[in-house]
Amino acid sequence: MTFEGRGHALYLSKLFLMTEKDFVPDPYKVFPNEGKVIWKAPSNIALVKYWGKKPHQIPANPSISFTLDTSATTTSLTYKRKKESNGSISFDLLFEGKAKESFKPKIQTFLERIETYLPFLKDYHFVIETSNSFPHSSGIASSASGMAALALGLLSLEKNMVAEMEESHFNKKASFLARLGSGSACRSIEGKLIEWGSHNSIPGSSDLFGTRYPFHVNSVFQDYQDTILLVHKGQKQVSSTVGHNLMHNHPFAERRFEQAHENLDKLQPILAQGDLEGFIEIVESEALTLHAMMMTSRPYFILMKPDTLEIINKIWQFRQETGLPICFTLDAGANVHMLYPKSIADKALQFIKDELVAHCENGQYICDQIGTGAKRINEEV
Ligand code: DP6
Numbered sequence: 001m002t003f004e005g006r007g008h009a010l011y012l013s014k015l016f017l018m019t020e021k022d023f024v025p026d027p028y029k030v031f032p033n034e035g036k037v038i039w040k041a042p043s044n045i046a047l048v049k050y051w052g053k054k055p056h057q058i059p060a061n062p063s064i065s066f067t068l069d070t071s072a073t074t075t076s077l078t079y080k081r082k083k084e085s086n087g088s089i090s091f092d093l094l095f096e097g098k099a100k101e102s103f104k105p106k107i108q109t110f111l112e113r114i115e116t117y118l119p120f121l122k123d124y125h126f127v128i129e130t131s132n133s134f135p136h137s138s139g140i141a142s143s144a145s146g147m148a149a150l151a152l153g154l155l156s157l158e159k160n161m162v163a164e165m166e167e168s169h170f171n172k173k174a175s176f177l178a179r180l181g182s183g184s185a186c187r188s189i190e191g192k193l194i195e196w197g198s199h200n201s202i203p204g205s206s207d208l209f210g211t212r213y214p215f216h217v218n219s220v221f222q223d224y225q226d227t228i229l230l231v232h233k234g235q236k237q238v239s240s241t242v243g244h245n246l247m248h249n250h251p252f253a254e255r256r257f258e259q260a261h262e263n264l265d266k267l268q269p270i271l272a273q274g275d276l277e278g279f280i281e282i283v284e285s286e287a288l289t290l291h292a293m294m295m296t297s298r299p300y301f302i303l304m305k306p307d308t309l310e311i312i313n314k315i316w317q318f319r320q321e322t323g324l325p326i327c328f329t330l331d332a333g334a335n336v337h338m339l340y341p342k343s344i345a346d347k348a349l350q351f352i353k354d355e356l357v358a359h360c361e362n363g364q365y366i367c368d369q370i371g372t373g374a375k376r377i378n379e380e381v
Pocket of ligand 1 (some may be wrong): 320
């Protein structure tokens with residue numbers, strides 16, 4: 001393509017960029033009286049990390065994640081049309097079968113944020129029943145899977161109110177809504193590799209929603225394993241939301257945001273060719289950079305624990321001794337995600353039992369793998 005040709009293509013693609021307005025629905029045709037919808041949405045683990053954001057949940061840099069499989073939230077949404085709309089959002093919340101008042105403010109804020117895009121919200125009373133596949137307070141962030149499952153339930157209701165909604169729009173809008181609950185949740189709608197955040201060399205990438213990674217991905221990554229070593233199950237001292245905000249006025253922020261763009265470019269041939277050495281270098285560097293950003297914020301903080309470092313060192317030693325392509329990544333906490341190809345799963349699990357389980361709280365770890373995305377569990381009631 002000529003230089004002018006490329007410029008023209010870029011101009012055209014910018015012209016067709018979706019905006020928030022594309023998610024405001026046309027007036028509804030029908031209002032179902034009542035019903036129930038259940039969705040199971042997975043968690044995800046970022047390879048290139050989202051850390052830092054602009055207003056309205058816009059990421060400061062693009063990120064990419066493996067969608068997980070077994071670590072998931074199941075949310076049932078029961079809805080009943082109010083006789084008269086009282087102009088307010090109303091819902092009951094049950095977590096693992098019991099009323100959970102402490103979760104309500106986050107959900108209330110989420111529903112208020114998305115009301116422009118789902119203007120039926122005040123016309124219904126909702127009962128939201130939610131549970132996680134992973135142990136309660138395992139230190140695994142449930143906000144990604146939880147917000148994704150709730151967004152999908154609400155969107156299934158909207159789908160009944162409009163003449164038609166194509167699956168691609170459904171997934172985009174679910175991701176768009178989930179993002180407004182928790183940024184990383186927008187990467188928990190589809191699988192297996194999801195990119196979020198506008199990036200020059202990734203066609204279709206958007207700050208508003210996650211999209212399937214559009215390039216070739218080698219078969220070795222199609223069934224990659226993630227064993228989550230539960231180092232510390234308690235509440236984090238600093239929430240992700242607070243951490244993101246500390247990237248404002250952070251001395252290394254701008255360079256870090258550029259680096260995330262560069263790492264996404266570097267990943268392209270690595271993912272295509274199944275270059276495990278290249279993969280390990282980027283993924284581990286991203287994990288440590290994320291935590292380096294925390295350690296160099298003002299105020300600074302450390303989320304890793306001594307056992308996190310013990311595990312990292314043992315993984316490095318094991319890799320050096322055996323040559324097996326096992327690596328780690330971290331999210332905003334002390335737990336370690338150990339990533340490896342399925343072909344070496346037996347050896348990896350033996351290594352965990354022999355050397356790593358001693359560093360896990362109560363010896364707990366979760367065996368997970370790359371997954372295909374959220375699933376609707378019930379049919380229309
Ligand atoms: C370190 O998505 O939890 O896991 O948008 O404030 O809800 P909020 O933050 P959140 O941040 C996740 C950060 C991360 C990296 C990642 O998943 O990309």
